[in-house]
Structures are given as structure tokens and as C-alpha cells.
Amino acid sequence: AQSVTQLDSHVSVSEGTPVLLRCNYSSSYSPSLFWYVQHPNKGLQLLLKYTSAATLVKGINGFEAEFKKSETSFHLTKPSAHMSDAAEYFCVVSGTKGYSTLTFGKGTMLLVSP
Amino acid sequence: GAGVSQSPRYKVAKRGQDVALRCDPISGHVSLFWYQQALGQGPEFLTYFQNEAQLDKSGLPSDRFFAERPEGSVSTLKIQRTQQEDSAVYLCASSLGSRDTQYFGPGTRLTVL
Numbered sequence: 001a002q003s004v005t006q007l008d009s010h011v012s013v014s015e016g017t018p019v020l021l022r023c024n025y026s027s028s029y030s031p032s033l034f035w036y037v038q039h040p041n042k043g044l045q046l047l048l049k050y051t052s053a054a055t056l057v058k059g060i061n062g063f064e065a066e067f068k069k070s071e072t073s074f075h076l077t078k079p080s081a082h083m084s085d086a087a088e089y090f091c092v093v094s095g096t097k098g099y100s101t102l103t104f105g106k107g108t109m110l111l112v113s114p
Numbered sequence: 115g116a117g118v119s120q121s122p123r124y125k126v127a128k129r130g131q132d133v134a135l136r137c138d139p140i141s142g143h144v145s146l147f148w149y150q151q152a153l154g155q156g157p158e159f160l161t162y163f164q165n166e167a168q169l170d171k172s173g174l175p176s177d178r179f180f181a182e183r184p185e186g187s188v189s190t191l192k193i194q195r196t197q198q199e200d201s202a203v204y205l206c207a208s209s210l211g212s213r214d215t216q217y218f219g220p221g222t223r224l225t226v227l
Contacts, residue, residue, distance in 0.1 A: 036218075041220065042220060043117070043118065043205070043217075043218040043219050043220045043221065044157070044205070044218040045218075046215055046216075046217075049215065090156050092156075097170070098212055098213070099145060099162055099169065099170070099212035100212065100213045100214075100216065101147070101159045101162060101170065101173075102149075102159065102216065103159070104156030104157050104158070105156050106154075106155055106156050107154075107155075
């Protein structure tokens with residue numbers, strides 16, 4: 001079975017400083033990995049996904065993530081935080097069946113202060 | 115175009131009542147998923163439909179939970195005899211194909227008193 005562990009439940013940054021949200025995965029196969037963002041009272045939105053192509057994945061709103069097989073990590077980064085980035089972020093791994101049942105981490109709440 | 119919509123957005127039920135939650139997927143999307151998100155947790159898979167066929171219901175927590183998608187579009191998640199532990203946000207997602215990107219609706223927040 002696959003799983004993801006988000007290492008921080010909360011991350012606080014100042015506007016304009018870098019963002020790092022950490023995620024480790026466990027999988028017996030080459031996984032598909034995703035980052036989703038959830039703003040209050042809104043649906044989950046896909047930020048980016050890794051599907052065994054380039055290990056550095058660029059997403060929307062300036063976010064990117066690097067797949068590191070040796071470290072079983074898929075950390076999310078952004079060079080400069082914006083107030084609108086404040087939200088909850090989920091690291092997600094896809095199942096191996098013919099359809100994608102997604103397994104979510106517990107989430108990391110990103111707080112951005114002025 | 116329109117995204118995934120869910121109704122109602124909020125539902126309060128008394129313990130023991132039956133509830134029905136509706137999901138309208140993106141038009142043309144073959145695959146439909148239901149997830150349950152407890153407070154402070156990530157979403158957890160409940161069930162999967164391909165068109166009208168329910169191919170996986172392994173995540174349904176009890177036989178009080180029932181889902182259907184009779185015409186391969188709109189889906190309904192029904193919970194019978196609701197319990198307090200059923201309080202959660204229920205999310206619906208659809209995708210064009212079975213392994214394509216899933217697009218999520220805003221969810222239905224169910225509170226059981």
C-alpha cells in the first residue's frame with residue numbers, strides 16, 4: 001500500500017520569503033504524486049503532478065516540487081510567498097489500480113504574515 | 115466551463131436521520147470519486163464509479179453508506195441512520211478517464227447532532 005507523510009502540520013512564513021512544505025512518500029512502485037491546495041470553503045485545486053517524466057515539476061502560481069527517489073521525498077517550494085498562498089496543502093499519491101484512488105497526507109497549513 | 119458542483123453545501127442532521135448528498139460532475143467525465151474529509155484530516159477515498167458502474171466501494175465505512183450513479187452522470191451518496199462520527203466534509207471528484215486528473219467539488223459539510 002502507498003502512503004504519504006507531511007512532516008509539518010503548520011508552516012509560517014513572511015510575505016516575500018521562500019516556502020518549503022515537506023512530504024515523504026512510501027510506495028512499492030514508481031508512484032504518481034500530486035500537490036493539491038485547499039482554500040477555505042473552496043474545492044481542492046491541483047497545483048502540480050509528477051508522473052515519472054521530469055523530476056522537477058512546475059505547477060501553477062509559481063510553485064514547484066522535486067521528486068527525489070533516493071530520499072522518497074516530494075517537497076513543495078515557492079521562491080517568494082504571497083498573502084494569497086495562505087491555505088492548506090495536501091501531498092497525494094495515486095494508487096496502482098486501473099483507476100486513481102488518491103491517498104492524501106494530513107495536510108500542512110501555510111500561514112503567511114505581512 | 116462549469117466545474118464539479120455539490121449540493122447541499124451544508125447539511126445538519128439529527129442522529130438517526132437519513133441524508134442524501136448530490137454530486138454533479140463535469141460533463142463528459144466518465145470517472146467519479148467520493149471522499150470523506152474529517153476535521154483536521156486529509157480526504158479519504160470512499161467509492162469509485164466508471165459511468166454507472168460502481169467498481170470500488172472498499173472505502174465505505176459501513177453498510178449505512180450507499181452511493182449510486184444510475185445514468186452515469188449525477189451521483190448521490192446516501193447515509194442512513196446518521197451517527198455523530200459521520201460528521202465530515204464529503205467531497206466529490208470527477209475525471210475524464212480513470213487515471214486522469216481529478217477535479218474536486220466544493221464539498222458538502224455534514225454535521226450530525
